[in-house]
Amino acid sequence: MSDRQDVTFTVNGEERVIRVEPRRSLADALREDCGLTGTHFGCEHGVCGACTVLVDDKPVRSCLMFALQAEGTRVRTVEGLADGDKLHPLQQAFWDHHGLQCGFCTPGFLMLAVSILERDPDIAEPELREALSSNLCRCTGYQNILKSVLAAAAEMRK
Amino acid sequence: MSLIGQSVKRLEDRPLLTGSGRFAADITPPDVLYMRVVRSPVAFGRLTGIRTAEALPHPGAVAVWTA
Numbered sequence: 001m002s003d004r005q006d007v008t009f010t011v012n013g014e015e016r017v018i019r020v021e022p023r024r025s026l027a028d029a030l031r032e033d034c035g036l037t038g039t040h041f042g043c044e045h046g047v048c049g050a051c052t053v054l055v056d057d058k059p060v061r062s063c064l065m066f067a068l069q070a071e072g073t074r075v076r077t078v079e080g081l082a083d084g085d086k087l088h089p090l091q092q093a094f095w096d097h098h099g100l101q102c103g104f105c106t107p108g109f110l111m112l113a114v115s116i117l118e119r120d121p122d123i124a125e126p127e128l129r130e131a132l133s134s135n136l137c138r139c140t141g142y143q144n145i146l147k148s149v150l151a152a153a154a155e156m157r158k
Numbered sequence: 159m160s161l162i163g164q165s166v167k168r169l170e171d172r173p174l175l176t177g178s179g180r181f182a183a184d185i186t187p188p189d190v191l192y193m194r195v196v197r198s199p200v201a202f203g204r205l206t207g208i209r210t211a212e213a214l215p216h217p218g219a220v221a222v223w224t225a
Contacts, residue, residue: 037184038177078177091175095168103174104181 009070011036012080020067026060027051029067030077038078038107042136049135052108053077059115059134078107081114090114090152099148101139108135113149121157125150191220 004019011034018033030036030053042050044063051062054076081088090113093099100106109132116123116131123131129146137145173179198205210222 031184036177037181038179040181041183078175082176087172087175094175095171098165098168100171100174103170103179106174107177110175 005068007067007071009073009075011075012077018067022066022068024067025063026053026055026065026067026070026075027062029070030062030075033067036077036079040104040107042105042108047136048105048108049112050105050108052111052135054111054115057115057118059112076111076114078110081110088114089155090117090149093148093152093155094145097144097148097151099140099145105135105137105139109137109145113152117149117153117156121153123153128153 004021006017006019007029008015008017010016011030016034018029020029020033024033027039027041030039031041039053039062040050041063042048046061046064049061052059053062054060055065055070055073057074057076081091087095088110090110094106094110099109112132112135116128120127125146128149132142132145132149170179208224210224213219213222
């Protein structure tokens, strides 16, 4: 294919230039062109949220967004959450409260939860429950994910 | 039996939480081939034949199998 185009954007604070076909999804670009396989494809049609990443701090389904649309944006993925060896409070809370089992949906849930708590650090439980219903998890039954995010929110308010 | 009744910290969680877990789709073995299943576009019909002659000469095509 000769109709590839350059995309310049930052991923987890690092500027990247990749050359992609116009039809390439952002999720594929992150996984294949940037080597960041922490972002997972679940359903590939915007239902499950496993591919959730933050684009200019807003959560998006990266399987539904073209890589070309990310031109000039700031993308954050699960790989950018921890600070070296120190886990982000959400990562630590998921670990402490058994917010994951197989871990496949976890990167999407983490990025969704980051965006929720950055927008509303004091979010009430009913609203949080509603917001977390954006994503699907087949292991946990969601209760421990809810618990994890509430615990992280409390930790982040300290 | 000190572990009974205790919550045990999972060893596998750190890689899963940091995006460094390895699922099947994250691995690309050398010389990997890609496969596509082509199903009938007709919901209810009688199959009278499958023409594969045009598929195999495609650049990079390794095999075409029919059932």
